[in-house]
Amino acid sequence: MGSSLHTKKESYISTWKAVSLLLLLTLFALLPRILPPTSFTTTDEAAHWTERTANFLTALREGDLVATRQTYHPGVTTMWLAATGQVVGEAIHGAWDRVPFSVSRAFMRMPSGIVAALAVIAGYFMLRRLVSEQVACLGALLWATEPFLVAHARVMQTDSLLTSFMMMTLLTALLAFRIDEGPAGRDLPPRWGMLLGSGIMTGLATLTKSPALALLPIVGIIAFMSGRNATQFVRSVPIAPLLLWSLMIIFTWLIFYPAIWIEPLATIHLFSIGAASGTLDHEIGNFFLGQTVGDPGPLFYPVAIALRLTPWSMLGLGLLLIALVRGGISQAQRGVLLYLGLYLSFFMLAMTLGSKKLDRYVLPIFPVLAILSAFGLLWGAKAVSRWLSGYSKMIVLGVIAILSIFNLFYYHPYHLAYYNPLLGGGVVAARTILVGWGEGLDQAGAYIRAQPDGCDRPITMPIATFLLEPFVCSDVILDTSTHSQQAGYAVFYINQLQRDIGRQEYNRLVAQGLPKHTIHLYGIDYVYIFTLSSNNE
Structure with a gap:
């Protein structure tokens, strides 16, 4: 009898462990x-x-x-x-x-x-x-x-x-x-x-x-x-x-x-x-x-x-x-x-x-x-x-x-x-391989929406405007140059810059010293947002 009870007890314990592990x-x-x-x-x-x-x-x-x-x-x-x-x-x-x-x-x-x-x-x-x-x-x-x-x-x-x-x-x-x-x-x-x-x-x-x-x-x-x-x-x-x-x-x-x-x-x-x-x-x-x-x-x-x-x-x-x-x-x-x-x-x-x-x-x-x-x-x-x-x-x-x-x-x-x-995390990755598949653009949209004119003026982006559109309340214009658009903001994404898409315009805006906000996640600068002047001069 004792042996049988011991066997049953071991069986219950084994079953409980298996169920717990599976759960x-x-x-x-x-x-x-x-x-x-x-x-x-x-x-x-x-x-x-x-x-x-x-x-x-x-x-x-x-x-x-x-x-x-x-x-x-x-x-x-x-x-x-x-x-x-x-x-x-x-x-x-x-x-x-x-x-x-x-x-x-x-x-x-x-x-x-x-x-x-x-x-x-x-x-x-x-x-x-x-x-x-x-x-x-x-x-x-x-x-x-x-x-x-x-x-x-x-x-x-x-x-x-x-x-x-x-x-x-x-x-x-x-x-x-x-x-x-x-x-x-x-x-x-x-x-x-x-x-x-x-x-x-x-x-x-x-x-x-x-x-x-x-x-x-x-x-x-x-x-x-x-x-x-x-x-x-x-x-x-x-x-x-x-x-x-x-x-x-x-x-x-x-x-x-x-x-x-x-x-x-x-x-x-x-x-x-x-x-x-x-x-x-x-x-x-x-x-x-x-x-x-x-x-x-x-x-x-x-x-x-x-x-x-x-x-x-x-x-x-x-x-x-x-x-x-x-x-x-x-x-x-x-x-x-x-x-x-x-x-x-x-x-x-x-x-x-x-x-x-x-x-x-x-x-x-x-x-x-x-x-x-x-x-x-x-x-x-x-x-x-x-x-x-x-x-x-x-x-x-x-x-x-x-x-x-x-x-x-x-x-x-x-x-x-x-x-x-x-291996250096995101900092090294951004210098080594293509980074970014849309992450961070949700935060970029939230930042722009929170601005006083965030819903009033268009936003330019050199490629893949559809990634930003769900998160903003104004038009997103596909454009690598902000000269001809009455845009309020210019947005650049990391993998676009890594591919040299929009890089020249990005460098021009940096040289102008325009206000810039960066979406930074885990050591990686994913998104750069420039606040443009009202007449885009």
Whole structure:
């Protein structure tokens, strides 16, 4: 009897711990991504996704299926989710054109944030099967709280969704081909449910953005390696599983992309244009190492990634390298690390070969970096466990959780303004890579509105006036020169000046000594506002 009661007590404790851990992870993953809403609007939201979503939803309602093809990205998942948010908002608030801008934007953003949070939670459960419970827990915690991942999950665009779907593809593929079972798994059939899920996730990833095509060779390699047999290699090639996986991709496209039902060839051709667009320079230029450039070159992504990572993630990656050199990682875990490294390396290579480069384009590798960092941090904790009475791993989890909470709270709502403090933070970032995606312009608008004539006189801006328009009560004029306009204020944004857009006019106003107000966030001067004379002399 006593033994039975003891067993039941242990079972209850184990269940309570599992439920508590899941609840905490859910809070870490969900709350930073949806509450409270981000105050500013990003370039892509204002210039593209708000209008595309409206057109997409109108096309669905009117049965004009070809019109659901809005862009080459193709951004289908982004539009489906944002449209879902709009429909929910309409059900709650009524006519959409009467809903305040901040409220409508929050409704359209929230579904993507929820998907990103669900990916973290699902990723945790899959990682538990692939690696140890502790690595899965810490890896999911880092995945949930990396500021760069949180920042992009809070806005309406493609990169966060691409990241979630690509990671789900990778993890389900590893489980489908029994990588978790090591050599013993080669003699067993795939896990068909996981294989179906991997195909669906690949379909959703490619429906989001063309860089997801990198998944095709990655999953192919996983499948071939899992079926490797030294004496019968050809016979062990998993043709049937890969065929089923491919069919699920096609099925997902047919379900979620109405335009392909009517004009399949034209729709696929447009997608191919998007895949090729990465080989071209940005139309308005880029910025790297203090210079306005077209293609920043192969050093761009290593530098940008280092600037975007948290110090504890960088520490974990460094410790992992030491652990690998010193043989501190088990053979079973090395197998999983091999495939994570394959995904990271292949995607980085694909992105580096293209001329069009931005830090957010490599967002899909950040969950992998979080998992790799977890390996290193836990190995380091084990190495010092004799000084910490065996509680080192719990201490690591607790410390990182506290640091992550503080970090996210400190940068809210401008998580995009986070840059690694170990490398100089925002001050160094502004001199090194392109900075600013709209953050700070909400504060610029508030400053202008608060002025006595803030609603009376036009405002000039050299590019992307739509970023400022929602936050001011007067006209915003697209103009790089203030000579010919009866403007009250001239606004210059950091990434415009980094690209030398409006730089000459900015220098002229500085030389005139006109009053200037600066929006300064976390070491970065994001916005410069000049108060112009009444006759613009």
